[in-house]
Amino acid sequence: MSLAQVVSCLDGYDPDALRVDKAREAIRACIAPLTAGERVLVRKALGRVLAEDIVPKINVPAHDNSAMDGYAVRFSDLEKNNSLIEAGTAFAGKPFAGKVRLGECVRVMTGAVMPAGTDTVVIQEVVKKEGDRILVPQGQKRAQNVRYAGEDLKVGVPVLRAGKFLRPAEIGLIASLGIGKILVRKKLRVAFFSTGDELISIGRKLKAGQIYDSNRYTLYGMLERLGVEILDLGVVRDDPAKLKQKYLFAKSRADVIITTGGVSVGEADFVKQLMAELGEVLFWKIAMRPGRPMAFGRIGKAWLFGLPGNPVAVMVTFYGVVRDALLHLAGRSDGEVPLLTAVASENLRKVPGRTEYQRGILFNEGGIWKVRITGQQGSGVLRSMAEANCFIVLEHARGAVQAGENVSVQLFEALA
């Protein structure tokens, strides 16, 4: 099926005023996750996507053990006699080898295997020592302060599923099972280039009308933090022959091609023609601000995202639409960014009928999290992104916001 056929089946799909959530849904309907994997050392798996289920072959912990420093006892002994004989000591990694007889206890350290016959640990702070006898006060509970074998991870019960993004906790957990290498998804290869006759790369002197290309730097940063393999293809002039050459080069080397610029009305026509000639491309006017025009499609096997040129629009469309597509393609199942609630500390301008991503500063005042905007919100003002620490996401149907109303925010730190 062509992309156009796939997306036209979606309810409420309107390419001339496409809601952001519909754009994400449309892309997901078109692309299937890439499945190629590779086996890597556990530490190298940090920031990668798990490609297999992790099913423990051992229990963690492997044995019942003490959760505290104290004395391992047989609980039923305490009912008869609260004075026990200390029969020996067990350390973490050095179990007590003997047998614990009736009326005896064993000194245990945190992590020590529970000596055979004992079922309860009394913490050292509450006991009294009298010669080789240990006096245990009333009020102990059966099985207190014991960690059971398999309490953390159980043999045969899957603990991580394919699709999980691997953070420090996950790689530690995998290591706790004694697993040295795991299967992860191959990194996505993402190529990108900027388009525009006015753009020059840093290191050269600006002539009248020229600007430095900043989009390749923000894109580099956003992609690097998502953990993809990056191919920076530089700046391409607004010249169909050069653009064509670059698309063809990019599609032979990458799973995804991202371009910025050249999709607004002025230039769209020839870019459109060119893209249509090379592959299949859908042009969307997304009901979002900033970031209205956007192209999505494919050239050969490579997926294509044609983002607008304005620097803030690039970041907003990337975080609002492209990021989700890349995570889906990378096989990630847990990439949704939480929307948090904060109190607007000032009035915010907004018209219904589009989702707005205003640049916000989340701050705490008197124990309450509030948010204000960074000032100038033009889609060319990249400073507004640098000053902000969050997006204020104003929903599609919402109108102007009064100070004191709740709004949704997305922390930049959560977007990586």
Ligand code: AMP
């Ligand atoms: P376009 O979408 O090509 O019409 O570009 C929209 C605006 O974004 C214009 O003012 C461009 O100069 C600017 N722009 C486009 N590409 C870049 C870039 N790579 N870096 C900085 N600004 C850009």
Ligand code: MG
């Ligand atoms: Mg341009």
